[in-house]
Amino acid sequence: MRLLPVAPRPFGDELLTSWQCRVACRYSSTPPQIEVWLGRPPTPMRASFRARDFQPDEDMTWRWARASRLNERDLQRLALCDLERPEDCYVTNPLDRGVCPVCLDADAEKGGDHYCRRNWAHVEAAVCEE
Numbered sequence: 001m002r003l004l005p006v007a008p009r010p011f012g013d014e015l016l017t018s019w020q021c022r023v024a025c026r027y028s029s030t031p032p033q034i035e036v037w038l039g040r041p042p043t044p045m046r047a048s049f050r051a052r053d054f055q056p057d058e059d060m061t062w063r064w065a066r067a068s069r070l071n072e073r074d075l076q077r078l079a080l081c082d083l084e085r086p087e088d089c090y091v092t093n094p095l096d097r098g099v100c101p102v103c104l105d106a107d108a109e110k111g112g113d114h115y116c117r118r119n120w121a122h123v124e125a126a127v128c129e130e
């Protein structure tokens with residue numbers, strides 16, 4: 001089993017791809033490149049909202065969890081399908097999603113990583129709840 005010695009912990013309200021990008025950044029890599037390294041065909045970043053954030057493959061989630069020494073369930077709960085909202089209640093293209101600069105600045109002030117919140121992907125998210 002391959003291990004990622006430096007892997008940040010996911011935040012409770014974080015989008016799964018946000019966490020994967022934060023991990024991959026530690027290795028000057030991308031999530032698809034990490035997935036190849038973990039022994040699986042990569043899932044493309046843009047073309048696969050369903051496979052990445054909505055209902056990720058269980059084996060791939062297991063590989064990410066094991067490599068990062070996380071509980072698989074803690075990663076699986078970041079999947080949007082766990083929120084019991086249908087897939088069409090989300091903005092699937094990350095380029096069409098809003099982000100909140102106030103929250104991102106607050107992340108930096110706390111000395112942590114910027115990260116994307118799951119509720120920013122909701123179609124009705126016009127302004128940040130914070």
Ligand SMILES: [Zn+2]
Nearest residue numbers: 100103128130
């Ligand atoms: Zn905000």
